[in-house]
Amino acid sequence: MxxxxxxxxxxxxxxxxxxxxxxxxxxxxxxxxxxxxxxxxxxxxxxxxxxxxxxxxxxxxLCKGQKPLIILILGAPGVGKGTQSAYLASTFGLTHLSYGDLMRKLSDDRASVVSTLPLKEGSKSPSVPDDLGALLVWKEIEQGMRNDNKMAWLVDGFPRNHRQVTRWMEQAVSVQLVIYLFAPMSVSASRISGRASGSGRPEDGDQDVTFDRLLRHRQESEPMLAKLEDQGFQVKRINSDRGLVEVQEELHTLVKVSRMRAGTQAEGAPY
Structure with missing residues (x-):
């Protein structure tokens, strides 16, 4: 027996x-x-x-427990996401993924489904459904990890609303840190107007479009941030209407701590 x-x-x-x-x-x-x-x-x-x-x-x-470091940087147009993203990416060896740039790139790619989508009125950016946008962001991250061993990411301008947060949670991994930059609408509008000549975005030169974008962001941002916090994400609100160095010092501390906690070490990333 x-x-x-x-x-x-x-x-x-x-x-x-x-x-x-x-x-x-x-x-x-x-x-x-x-x-x-x-x-x-x-x-x-x-x-x-x-x-x-x-x-x-x-x-x-990757074995279970080995996860990528993903940091989100959010905020209304004109709060300095691009400037601060470039600083953080170069300082910490993060792969910078801009949601807007990704969608515009895919819009120009005839092999991508995004190229079949209509453009937003007065803009060169495609109107991407929330579920598709979340899927494409995760696909870009997954390909970078799979093909190039990119394990530390700074995602700029995503998610756009609470619906994309839900879609992200359905198909992707968690996020170590969410940075939300904010500034008065007048400051954001002034910055957008100032960059209009070199941004390549026709909507930046239209004040009516600019204020519509800022108002829409204000309406969508709080439900989005509340959703992120409900999911247990660490959300840090940073006032970007200050000196550039002062803002960068605060961001540097936040990202350094998050990287240490995540245990993700990108090659050649200075501290």
């Missing part, structure tokens, strides 16, 4: 291991992820035969 129970137990272990192997290969998650999955079985093995690569080269090879 003991022999039969032992054989049955071994059969269950082998069967479980076989299912794990099949699932790993069918999902294309790679050899390293397969090794992670096999750790959950009771199959006897020599630990000396298993080596963990010194550096993860492929997102498909």
């Amino acid at each position: 003991d022999t039969m129970l032992s054989l049955g137990h071994r059969f269950n272990i082998v069967s479980h291991s076989a299912k794990t192997i099949w699932l790993s290969f069918s999902l294309g998650i790679g050899f390293h992820h397969l090794w992670c999955a096999l750790q959950k079985t009771d199959r006897p093995r020599k630990t000396s035969q298993v080596r963990v690569p010194p550096k993860v080269q492929d997102y498909r090879g």
